[in-house]
Amino acid sequence: MLVTSSPEVEKSSTDEKMTAPQILTGAEIFLESLVHEGVDTVFGYPGGALISLYDYIFKETRLRHLLVTHEQGGTHAADGYARATGKPGIVLVTSGPGATNTVTGIATAFMDSVPMVVFTGQVPSHMIGNDAFQEADILGITRPITKHSYLATNVDELADIIHKAFHIAVTGRPGPVLVDLPKDMLASKTAYFPATDVELRGYKPTVKGSFKQVRNAAKFLQGAKKPVVYVGGGAILSNAAEEVTEFARKLNAPVTMTLLGLGAFPETDDLSLGMLGMHGTWYANKAVDDCDLLIAVGARFDDRVTGNLEKFSPNSKKMQIDIDPSCIGKNVPVDLPIVGDVKSVLEELNPVVEKCDSDEWLQEIAQWKKDHPLRYAKNENVLKPQQVIEELSIATKGNAIIASDVGQHQMWIAQWYKFTQPRSHLSSGGLGTMGFGVPAALGAQVACPDRTVVGIVGDGGFQMTSMEIATAVRYSIPVKFVILNNGYLGMVRQWQELFFDKRYSNTHLNPSNPDFKKLAESYGAFALQVKTLDELRDAFDKMMAVTDRPVVLDVIVDQQEKVYPMIPANGSFENILEADV
Amino acid sequence: MKHTINLLVENNVGSLLRIAGMFSGRGFNIDSISVGASEEEGLSRMTIVTHGDDEIIEQINKQLNKCINVVKVFDLTGEAFVHRELALIKVQATPVERSEIMQIVEVFRAKIIDLSPTALTVEATGTEDKISAIISMLQPFGLKAVSRTGRIALKREFQGVTV
Numbered sequence: 001m002l003v004t005s006s007p008e009v010e011k012s013s014t015d016e017k018m019t020a021p022q023i024l025t026g027a028e029i030f031l032e033s034l035v036h037e038g039v040d041t042v043f044g045y046p047g048g049a050l051i052s053l054y055d056y057i058f059k060e061t062r063l064r065h066l067l068v069t070h071e072q073g074g075t076h077a078a079d080g081y082a083r084a085t086g087k088p089g090i091v092l093v094t095s096g097p098g099a100t101n102t103v104t105g106i107a108t109a110f111m112d113s114v115p116m117v118v119f120t121g122q123v124p125s126h127m128i129g130n131d132a133f134q135e136a137d138i139l140g141i142t143r144p145i146t147k148h149s150y151l152a153t154n155v156d157e158l159a160d161i162i163h164k165a166f167h168i169a170v171t172g173r174p175g176p177v178l179v180d181l182p183k184d185m186l187a188s189k190t191a192y193f194p195a196t197d198v199e200l201r202g203y204k205p206t207v208k209g210s211f212k213q214v215r216n217a218a219k220f221l222q223g224a225k226k227p228v229v230y231v232g233g234g235a236i237l238s239n240a241a242e243e244v245t246e247f248a249r250k251l252n253a254p255v256t257m258t259l260l261g262l263g264a265f266p267e268t269d270d271l272s273l274g275m276l277g278m279h280g281t282w283y284a285n286k287a288v289d290d291c292d293l294l295i296a297v298g299a300r301f302d303d304r305v306t307g308n309l310e311k312f313s314p315n316s317k318k319m320q321i322d323i324d325p326s327c328i329g330k331n332v333p334v335d336l337p338i339v340g341d342v343k344s345v346l347e348e349l350n351p352v353v354e355k356c357d358s359d360e361w362l363q364e365i366a367q368w369k370k371d372h373p374l375r376y377a378k379n380e381n382v383l384k385p386q387q388v389i390e391e392l393s394i395a396t397k398g399n400a401i402i403a404s405d406v407g408q409h410q411m412w413i414a415q416w417y418k419f420t421q422p423r424s425h426l427s428s429g430g431l432g433t434m435g436f437g438v439p440a441a442l443g444a445q446v447a448c449p450d451r452t453v454v455g456i457v458g459d460g461g462f463q464m465t466s467m468e469i470a471t472a473v474r475y476s477i478p479v480k481f482v483i484l485n486n487g488y489l490g491m492v493r494q495w496q497e498l499f500f501d502k503r504y505s506n507t508h509l510n511p512s513n514p515d516f517k518k519l520a521e522s523y524g525a526f527a528l529q530v531k532t533l534d535e536l537r538d539a540f541d542k543m544m545a546v547t548d549r550p551v552v553l554d555v556i557v558d559q560q561e562k563v564y565p566m567i568p569a570n571g572s573f574e575n576i577l578e579a580d581v
Numbered sequence: 582m583k584h585t586i587n588l589l590v591e592n593n594v595g596s597l598l599r600i601a602g603m604f605s606g607r608g609f610n611i612d613s614i615s616v617g618a619s620e621e622e623g624l625s626r627m628t629i630v631t632h633g634d635d636e637i638i639e640q641i642n643k644q645l646n647k648c649i650n651v652v653k654v655f656d657l658t659g660e661a662f663v664h665r666e667l668a669l670i671k672v673q674a675t676p677v678e679r680s681e682i683m684q685i686v687e688v689f690r691a692k693i694i695d696l697s698p699t700a701l702t703v704e705a706t707g708t709e710d711k712i713s714a715i716i717s718m719l720q721p722f723g724l725k726a727v728s729r730t731g732r733i734a735l736k737r738e739f740q741g742v743t744v
């Protein structure tokens with residue numbers, strides 16, 4: 001709502017005391033609006049442009065502000081919070097360098113469609129464009145990596161802009177929205193009215209699938225003998241795990257998931273094929289290669305999934321459900337597209353789905369699972385990274401929230417942790433951001449204090465954001481970190497070994513890695529170094545018992561281990577490499 | 582194939598930047614882009630001329646629709662539509678050459694809108710082909726400056742009727 005003349009408002013406020021709007025500063029309206037949107041946690045970092053706003057935060061009791069240690073960590077923490085809950089993650093940073101430090105976190109959230117609202121301080125309106133102290137054109141910098149953004153120059157529009165920002169962030173295909181807050185606007189006053197409705201003429205996402213298309217889909221599915229359901233992050237984002245599970249069971253079709261789709265269907269179910277793609281299981285990739293019907297559910301045929309497009313699932317009819325029309329048919333032609341929210345579409349479709357004649361196909365797949373299981377060679381002298389994940393999966397009964405960083409360990413998590421619930425596997429899939437794991441785990445633990453949250457990270461990526469351990473100590477957050485310490489930038493090393501004649505250019509970390517146990521202890525975390533299986537099991541027990549501070553396990557693992565299976569970039573199923581065991 | 586896309590967008594700098602940035606970020610072509618007020622307050626009308634194969638054009642349309650401050654997208658290609666371009670052409674012209682230039686201007690139904698002892702400025706409106714033609718006719722006299730608006734377009738009210 002717009003208020004143009006404040007004298008009138010003041011007059012009316014004396015007339016009708018009860019309903020009179022409050023006259024508030026922009027900073028106060030900002031906080032009122034966050035409370036109005038249901039925000040309970042803000043990840044932030046103060047600075048000159050926000051100092052007056054932080055004075056209000058000092059007195060604010062309705063929401064919690066967590067001081068992070070680096071703004072990039074703040075954005076990943078908000079991202080982890082959002083992935084674990086489905087609620088938008090909230091970030092608040094100062095102008096200039098505070099704002100530019102959020103760029104990687106925003107891009108990470110954008111690529112994986114994570115709802116997030118990032119508020120950046122800005123120099124006073126009249127100084128914008130003057131190269132003022134700590135000025136950065138953050139709207140310009142982030143335009144290609146935000147779903148939308150606003151500059152709030154007029155305090156009268158602030159409540160409305162914030163409401164729109166939240167609406168855009170969480171609806172349709174979710175994503176990060178940035179709101180830039182000039183310092184003078186935060187200081188100026190106006191009457192505050194909570195914003196209730198949103199008028200955005202250019203934004204009307206299609207949630208319900210067209211009735212006709214859903215009917216067509218029911219027919220389209222009939223007659224398949226070798227169906228595969230291919231589930232992506234969209235199923236998690238739309239909270240459709242139950243509907244996906246019902247769909248697959250009714251159809252009697254096996255389910256494979258993308259990195260971001262893990263958790264949408266229980267991996268303990270016989271119908272699960274685990275992950276597909278470059279480091280997917282042999283049998284998931286074989287099934288996709290062989291199937292006669294492929295149903296993409298909230299998945300976008302990313303190149304890490306398809307490899308060589310020409311040879312991807314060559315014999316199948318394809319159906320795709322996605323809320324974003326631009327994802328449909330972008331890489332792979334689709335015979336039956338349905339634009340809509342996965343949950344909403346499956347709610348319509350499930351009642352009319354009929355069982356496929358797929359028993360023979362399922363038997364064939366069961367045999368493949370026996371002949372080509374995920375596997376690795378154990379070794380008495382050194383822990384295998386896969387073994388660490390397997391042990392953790394057992395120790396936590398597949399019920400922990402696992403945040404991952406990026407590298408080999410990320411793939412081993414996807415392969416070896418048996419996820420049974422949605423929103424339990426937090427991984428930077430689209431952007432592949434090293435440094436994501438530590439703060440994302442922190443954010444998830446803040447969001448879910450009653451769950452076990454473990455950040456599993458490489459020794460390289462850990463060092464990109466390990467300073468967030470300070471944040472966990474500051475707020476007594478009992479988040480756990482497991483470093484799979486292979487002394488290398490392992491994933492790059494693997495490519496160098498396989499495709500560059502073992503020229504290990506700039507991937508050996510060991511000579512300079514710090515003593516991670518000492519590093520963690522210096523922050524005040526509980527830390528252990530682990531080298532053997534016995535020590536590992538013991539360390540997991542001890543780790544679970546800590547409830548008042550973060551835990552860091554430095555687990556020394558085999559430096560040579562590689563991630564298999566592997567379909568080299570741009571290859572197809574015929575190029576799959578398996579572990580030599 | 583060449584496509585003419587007409588957009589109604591929220592009237593602010595951010596809209597233009599988002600749209601132009603989307604084209605460059607995704608490697609789509611912009612042959613011309615023109616923007617100005619529309620019939621509705623707060624909304625601008627933008628005409629983009631682009632080219633690409635069917636899949637690219639489909640992506641362009643979908644990505645435009647995805648922009649939050651794009652209110653409407655019409656791909657005019659395949660429909661009946663009118664389109665024009667405006668050009669200002671400053672030509673070197675000695676007093677002796679003026680009459681020859683004026684003949685050319687007349688043939689193209691253009692106008693002379695500024696005159697000096699050494700140069701004159703021509704205003705021409707029409708299809709891109711016509712504009713290019715008059716420019717090439719004026720070229721021999723010496724072009725001092727050319728400014729073209731790029732195509733603006735509207736759908737014809739009666740489809741199938743050409744005036």
Ligand SMILES: Cc1ncc(C[n+]2csc(CCOP(=O)(O)OP(=O)(O)O)c2C)c(N)n1
Binds near residue numbers: 433490
């Ligand atoms: C910010 C960033 N920089 C570089 C990369 C490229 N990269 C991908 S995996 C990887 C190695 C990661 O090493 P580490 O964290 O030790 O994990 P590991 O592969 O050994 O498990 C690198 C450098 C990246 N993904 N992100």
Ligand SMILES: [Mg+2]
Binds near residue numbers: 407458460486
């Ligand atoms: Mg490593």
